[in-house]
Amino acid sequence: MQDFASAAMVRLLVRAMAAHGLVPPPPPPVADGLAASHVPLAYKRSVVEAVLHQGGLGTLLQLAQRVDLLAGDPVHRALLGASSPPELMARWQRLERYVHSRHQVSITASIPGELALRHHARPGVPEEPHPTESLAVLGVLVGASQALDVRGLRVEIGAPEAAGHRVNLRMEAPVATPAELHAQLAPLAAQKLLGHWTLHWEHHDSNAPTTPTQQPQPATHLCDALPWPPLAHQLARHVLQDPAALHTVDALAQHTGLARRSLQRALTESGLSCRHIVTEARARVAAQWLLESPHGLAEIGFACGFADQPHFTREFARHVGLTPARYRQAFAGECMAEPQKLSI
Known part of the structure; x- marks a missing residue:
């Protein structure tokens, strides 16, 4: 091998x-x-x-x-x-x-x-x-x-x-x-x-996040068209800022300023959950990468926050209806279907 x-x-x-x-x-x-x-x-x-x-x-x-x-x-x-x-x-x-x-x-x-x-x-x-x-x-x-x-x-x-x-x-x-x-x-x-x-390195006792100057602008609009309540859209935009982060329920609750149970109860009333919102946001980012870049599935899955390749394939298919490979094959178009030349 x-x-x-x-x-x-x-x-x-x-x-x-x-x-x-x-x-x-x-x-x-x-x-x-x-x-x-x-x-x-x-x-x-x-x-x-x-x-x-x-x-x-x-x-x-x-x-x-x-x-x-x-x-x-x-x-x-x-x-x-x-x-x-x-x-x-x-x-x-x-x-x-x-x-x-x-x-x-x-x-x-x-x-x-x-x-x-x-x-x-x-x-x-x-x-x-x-x-x-x-x-x-x-x-x-x-x-x-x-x-x-x-x-x-x-x-x-x-x-x-x-x-x-x-x-x-x-x-x-x-x-x-x-x-x-x-x-x-x-x-x-x-x-x-x-x-x-x-x-x-110089350690600073500060919880304020830093924004690297080289970081690309995230596509925070990808879930805006969904018929979700404002709270769900607030969470989705937060996830889309950095899909690779560990977006636990506690972390999302802290972001909204709500208690964990209050957040879960509010989402349940709309038929939603933290897991569904996080995965939907990550799947939409992954779909964008699949259509607009030649990068491999493993790199895209990692960058979008999925735990491993089977998790990426399973959750993407559950939200999109196709596996990542089939989605790219079906929708990326001829320019992406052709072998990519090295660009340096």
Whole structure:
């Protein structure tokens, strides 16, 4: 069986290579190229090797931070809906589960303003991630944190117990050059310590959400035509602002300022429920992505807040009448039915 990797990560690296004057490998020989949700693991590794050959470890870390080059992708929208590094990590971990990643990032310690993380193989996976794969994941997490306007961000790389074998990187300007970064990271790569990280940032005791400047404007109007009462429309617009968030009943009640039971009772009187409103909103966002983008079903399902692929397929079909694949096939039109070429 062939192993696969997340196409979103590979798209980011390929686009960043082109933007920085490097030459990426030819697109993988699969039907949808990099527009699918997954690409062969061998292709991902060929991209990483191309970056290393042309620029080194420092260039790999810096290119992986260019999350702005994923703007328009559902994964970009979902990750940058976070308001803090801990929430970003929760979304990243859900993405790993959704796409059945062979490797995962685990939180080994957490205090306000600090997260200790480890990138490692999932249970049952015999092969640990290559140090350069860990470095690429770290770059994406750092780049996403920067896009969230996190202040004072710095990263320690290396196992906590490896005294004298840790690199402390300040991620705000002025930053080290790629050559300087390579010199610092190469010894850790040789010792396979690039999968241990501690993120530090300025913590603020504030519940006020932040709005990332790179976040696309959400389509909050998608449920407006439904014959729902104002309370239901208020909830739908809230869900559509960030469908990837965990919209629990308690969270929705807090948003409306109502007690949990009062909210449920008010919706029941109109024949509605929190679950129905949330799923209807997510299904409509997913339908828009299916019709207007070439992105894979797994990425769209994740970005729209569904728990996994079977959940996406089941709930979308229940609300729309067709599975996501059949819906795209039936309504996307000839331009979307044709194989998509890589756009960088």
